[in-house]
Amino acid sequence: MQAENAKTEILFELADILGQQTDFEEILRVVSETAATLFNATVASIVMINPSTKNTVKTVISGGEDKKSRGRQLLQTNMIGWCLKNQQSYFSADLSADDRFASSIASKFNADCAMCVPLRSGGSVIGYLLAIDREDGHPFHSGELSLLEKMAAIAAPFLDNVQHIQTYFEQQLPKDALIRKYEGMGMLGNSPAFVELLKAIEAAARCEVRVLLMGKSGTGKEKVARAIHRLSSREKQPFVAIDCGAIPENLIESELFGHVKGAFTGANYDRKGLIEEANHGVLFMDEVANLPYDMQAKLLRVLQEGEIRKIGSNKPQAVNVRIISAASSNLRLQVEAGKFREDLFYRLHVYPIQVPTLNERSEDIPRLAGHFLQRFAGEQGKEIAAFHEYMLDYMQLRHWPGNIRELENFVERLVAMAPENTVTLDETVLPKEYRQEFESLVFSGAGHPLRKSLQATLEETEADLIRTALIQNDWNQSQAARALQISERAIRYKMEKLGIHKPA
Numbered sequence: 063m064q065a066e067n068a069k070t071e072i073l074f075e076l077a078d079i080l081g082q083q084t085d086f087e088e089i090l091r092v093v094s095e096t097a098a099t100l101f102n103a104t105v106a107s108i109v110m111i112n113p114s115t116k117n118t119v120k121t122v123i124s125g126g127e128d129k130k131s132r133g134r135q136l137l138q139t140n141m142i143g144w145c146l147k148n149q150q151s152y153f154s155a156d157l158s159a160d161d162r163f164a165s166s167i168a169s170k171f172n173a174d175c176a177m178c179v180p181l182r183s184g185g186s187v188i189g190y191l192l193a194i195d196r197e198d199g200h201p202f203h204s205g206e207l208s209l210l211e212k213m214a215a216i217a218a219p220f221l222d223n224v225q226h227i228q229t230y231f232e233q234q235l236p237k238d239a240l241i242r243k244y245e246g247m248g249m250l251g252n253s254p255a256f257v258e259l260l261k262a263i264e265a266a267a268r269c270e271v272r273v274l275l276m277g278k279s280g281t282g283k284e285k286v287a288r289a290i291h292r293l294s295s296r297e298k299q300p301f302v303a304i305d306c307g308a309i310p311e312n313l314i315e316s317e318l319f320g321h322v323k324g325a326f327t328g329a330n331y332d333r334k335g336l337i338e339e340a341n342h343g344v345l346f347m348d349e350v351a352n353l354p355y356d357m358q359a360k361l362l363r364v365l366q367e368g369e370i371r372k373i374g375s376n377k378p379q380a381v382n383v384r385i386i387s388a389a390s391s392n393l394r395l396q397v398e399a400g401k402f403r404e405d406l407f408y409r410l411h412v413y414p415i416q417v418p419t420l421n422e423r424s425e426d427i428p429r430l431a432g433h434f435l436q437r438f439a440g441e442q443g444k445e446i447a448a449f450h451e452y453m454l455d456y457m458q459l460r461h462w463p464g465n466i467r468e469l470e471n472f473v474e475r476l477v478a479m480a481p482e483n484t485v486t487l488d489e490t491v492l493p494k495e496y497r498q499e500f501e502s503l504v505f506s507g508a509g510h511p512l513r514k515s516l517q518a519t520l521e522e523t524e525a526d527l528i529r530t531a532l533i534q535n536d537w538n539q540s541q542a543a544r545a546l547q548i549s550e551r552a553i554r555y556k557m558e559k560l561g562i563h564k565p566a
Contacts, residue, residue, distance in 0.1 A: 068408035069100055073212055075412045079269050080220040088265040093217045094124040095414050097193055100213070101177075101206055102394065104195035105134055108181075109142060110221065111189050133172030134194050140167065141178040142190050151211060152178040155201035175201040179214045183222035191217070198398060240264070247289050249282070250433055251426030255418040259286070262415045267293035272365075274410050275388040277417030280465035283388040286417055287346040296384060299343030302336050307352035314357055321373035329374065337370050340383050350387040350410065351396050358403045365409045385410065420465040427458045430466060434473035435487070442477055447533050450488035451522060452504050459503040485530050525560040528553065537564045 076096055083089050090108050098106035107123040140163055141152045154160045155175050157168060173194050181189040191214045196202065240260050241252050249260070266273050267290050275283045284303060291301045309317050320335030337345060347353070353361065364370055365385065369378040387410045396402035420427065431449060439446040449457075462468050480491045489500055527546065535541035543553040557563070 065404040065408060068405045069209065072096065072100060072408055072412060073209075073216055075271050076213070077216050079271055079413060080217065082268045083220070083265055085261060085265055086221075088261055089217075089220055091124075091262070092265070092413065093191070093213070097191060097210065097213060098124040099394075099408070099411050099414065100209065101193045101202065102197045103193040104197055105193070107138065107192045107194075109138065109190045109192070110181075111187065133170050136167070137171040137173050137176060137194060138178075138192055140171075141176060141192060145178055145180055145190060146187070151180065151207060152176070153202070153204065153207045155203065174199075177202055177207050177210050179207070179211045181214050181218040181221060183218040188218065188222055197394065244289065247285070247292065249285055249289060250429050251423055252429070253423040253425040255423040256426055259415070259418060263289050264293070266290050266413050266415060269413060270295070270384060272384065272410055272412045273386045274393075274412070274414050275386065275417055276393075276414060277388070277390065278419050278463075278465055279390045280467035281417045281419055282466050283390075283417050284346060284348060286415065287344070287386045287388065290386060291344040291346075294344075294384075296343050300340050301344050301346065302340035303346040303348065304336050305348045307349040311354050314354060315360070316373055318357070319360070319370050319372055322375045324374060326373065332372075335370065335372065337364060337381055337383055338379070341381050342383075344384045344386055347385060347387040349390060351389045351391050351393055351402060355401070355403070358406050362403065362406045362409060365406075420462040420469060424458050427469065428454050430469060431457055431473055434470050435477065438474045438477040444477060444480065444482065444484065445533070446477060446480060446484050446487055448486050448526075448529070450486050451526070452489060453487055456489070456500050456504050460499060485533055486526065521560060524556065525562060528556055528560065529562055532557075532562070532564070 076093070079092060080089055083092070090110070094106050094108050097103065103124075105123060107121060109121050137157070144162060145152050154162075154177075157171055157173055157176060160168065175196065176192070176194045178190055178192045180187045181191055191210060193202065193206075193210060237252070237257055240257065244250075244260055244263075251257075263286060273287075273290060275286055277283055287303075288301060291297065304317065306314070316333070316335065318335050318337055320333045320338055321329050323329055323332050364381070364383075367378075368382065369380050371378050393402055393407055393411070397404045397407050420430075428449075431454070435446060435449065457469070457472075464471075475493070476487055476491050479493065480487060484491070489497075489504075492500055528542070531542040531545045532539070535545060539553055539557075540550050543550045546553065548556075
């Protein structure tokens with residue numbers, strides 16, 4: 063019953079979230095991901111329809127691509143067609159026994175159960191909200207169709223802007239301004255996955271609801287949490303972080319809730335807990351899946367009642383804290399394994415944000431690596447200015463299980479191992495355990511396809527040589543020209559041609 067109440071509360075929180083959003087794409091993402099969460103759906107999607115032409119103008123799918131995706135797209139098309147023809151919602155707990163579709167078509171669906179409801183506003187259908195299959199293998203039930211219809215009724219008014227829908231693809235996202243804004247917060251990149259993350263942060267900062275950050279270890283989830291806090295109305299209030307997996311189980315309650323003097327042996331004074339420390343601000347709970355089961359119930363009470371009770375005290379204390387939680391493991395699987403409370407899962411999973419892995423944003427690796435290089439070279443008093451092109455290729459091609467944290471440690475190690483007079487880091491500074499991987503990835507045909515013309519490669523090599531000579535000679539063009547055995551006039555010409563300028 064508590065889980066069902068939490069699901070209903072999510073609908074109210076969804077309305078609050080959507081009322082504060084101005085980004086059409088972010089609204090679509092939040093609605094589809096909320097649907098996937100509420101129904102434990104393998105795939106949840108929104109298909110927006112141009113009310114004038116009835117053509118599809120936007121489809122957002124929450125759920126990974128797999129070998130079944132083509133069949134599910136066919137199912138989606140047929141469900142929408144059925145809803146359009148019959149002017150009602152579609153529900154099937156067993157698609158294999160559903161006689162509304164020809165058996166020859168149904169056999170290609172690659173799905174077991176499905177729901178589809180129209181998004182209605184002002185008497186017109188502006189789109190459809192769909193859920194296909196459950197992750198646990200169980201069928202949907204009729205009560206879930208009713209809940210999906212309620213969600214559609216809440217979401218539809220926020221999507222009912224025909225002009226916005228029709229001009230959506232013509233509008234340019236302020237990508238450059240967004241990227242510059244977050245550089246000051248130590249968040250670097252310009253890949254599509256990174257820009258999507260920044261848009262989600264912008265949207266989450268406008269709300270006061272709980273946020274769940276999902277992403278592998280080392281992806282920078284705490285930086286994301288701090289950015290949300292910094293851009294929110296709570297910016298001037300405390301930001302308090304706790305790693306739920308780093309505190310012994312017997313100390314976690316005191317750490318979160320605090321205690322009064324004499325509550326237990328060694329409690330010689332009153333102590334504030336982290337929740338009280340974060341009052342009116344943000345509490346970031348990293349690795350929330352590691353929270354002991356009995357503590358999950360106590361955290362749930364805080365979320366429901368807005369109050370805490372210190373160990374040894376009978377007096378409740380009101381608190382106003384925004385919770386941003388993070389998990390590197392799949393919380394849904396933890397729920398199914400009985401290790402995480404389902405009702406708490408729904409309470410935390412109000413505004414989900416997926417933080418991409420480093421491999422999912424590999425285009426950002428040169429920029430991140432360059433940032434780390436500059437920092438560590440400065441800390442270690444070295445004049446290293448750049449990576450060799452092959453090193454950049456290697457870093458982009460290799461797999462980074464430890465994500466940004468692993469890349470940072472990797473660059474710090476290279477800088478430490480480089481000789482004092484090194485200007486450009488190349489493969490000669492690689493530790494032995496990386497040499498074979500480097501050769502395999504960079505110089506094998508499969509790992510390193512030819513991506514540049516001979517002329518482009520020669521120009522880049524020439525630019526590297528000239529830049530290195532200039533740096534070694536403190537940007538004295540005459541001395542650099544003599545080192546390269548070319549005329550001063552030639553080096554000036556090449557600098558202009560190759561766009562080489564002394565740093566300001």
